[in-house]
Amino acid sequence: MVPLTEVRVNKLYYGDNLTVLRNEVERESVDLVYLDPPFNSKASYNLLFKSPTGEQSAAQTEAFDDTWHWGDESEHAFDEVMRGSNAQASELLRSLRAFLKENDLMAYLCMMAIRLVELHRVLKPTGSIYLHCDPTASHYLKILLDSIFGTRNFRNEVVWDYSFRLMDLPHFFNRKHDILLFYAKSKEAIFNMPKTEWTRDDIVRTRKQEIHTDADGEEWIWMPGGKGHSKNKLKKISDIIAEGKAISDVWQMPIVSSSAKERLGYPTQKPQALLERIVESSSDRGGIVLDPFCGCGTTIHAAQKLRRQWIGIDITHLAISLIEKRLKRAFPGIKYDVHGTPTDLEGARDLAMRSKYQFQWWAGSLVDAVPYGGKKKGADSGIDGLIYFKADSKTTEKAILSVKGGDNVTVAMIRDLGHVVDRENAKMGVFITLTEPTGPMKTEAIKAGYYKTPYGSYPKLQILTIADLFAGRQPKMPAIDQSAFKQAESEGGDQDDLPF
């Protein structure tokens, strides 16, 4: 158990987890790793944002594309594992390559191998890892884990059974489970067996033996002796009920369906209950939980709720900004650090140079915009995001967001934004630029006039620089409609200075 006085970790990183793990996470510093990497399923995930005006499908955006192909990066990862100190892992990866050749699956396994080696390094000897995958790659990942963690440290292959809406299929059974590969770092690993409730009837029904009743009317039954005891033990039924029932490695839990309360619109969001079970079973209060592919932050939410410290890493700004909204909503007053997202102009410039789309998503999150389109969809529409606001207490209206991270901004861009605002029946347009706007751009924006509401008038086209946003300035508009973001339920209480 970590002392209550110890400083909390609680960190969110935007970036590639391999780099973050290598540069930021110390050897043997983490208690529990849960990872839910993209599944090599060749799907592009679309993030669904609820539009208060019912334009859901148009407001989709591509969060990430989980396709891996064999290329320089895979070759590089392969070489690194070959040169690394884990001889078993190198031997296994070499054999897999001989068998699979240089295909997409092999690229995926190299990407995973190099990260699993790092995750093994950062785990404490009392730590554990849960790798969430589906049956298309679980058999390969299991031997990879065997080579890195050692077969003796394999604990369970947990089947998450989410069967629902089953169909008649012509050639095979419905595929309705995921696999969680659970390995310990060593035999010292923390494990708290989760228990479910059971009744006298459950106990009696599962064992068809005699019930003994003593002079006080107390009922006794023979039960398996438990770990290290080969013999059955005579136990009081009332004690067995009080102890609870140990659970198996098949977990039946529903997926986060489209109507689920906890749903945030992140396509691969995992159920809170699944993560709570993992966090409770394999860490103690105050322990450090790491999710290197943290998506919309289910692990982080579960860890925070169960009073663990946490580290989350994701490679998209969309995920990081969603997690921030989720945490602030669920845990008012929560404190954490965010790394890798720009905090000054230089950082913003660097992000804009590295990725146009990440820059747009990040800039949009500063003005509460819902991302629009993605690498493909938004490209020609002239819309980088939508800001929904309440024109009065009933009507939700929208503003069009245009984001420019380049050095050359021109008056034509403001004119275009004006046209898009008219074309889309929007009320306003917001132009965010990294470089200072020119005089003609400002004049063009002023020429657009005002959007008038019963409560006030707002400039129809507004230009804000990233420096303005860093200085705390925001577009002038009526109140933002937060229902555009699916909200996490509040977990109640103020998180500030809570002991673990």
Ligand SMILES: C[S@@+](CC[C@H](N)C(=O)[O-])C[C@H]1O[C@@H](n2cnc3c(N)ncnc32)[C@H](O)[C@@H]1O
């Ligand atoms: C399957 S999702 C995780 C969903 C998560 N378990 C949840 O409940 O929301 C995988 C995530 O990994 C992220 N990702 C993919 N490659 C990554 C990398 N190299 N480093 C960090 N994150 C990565 C994606 O952006 C995506 O959000």
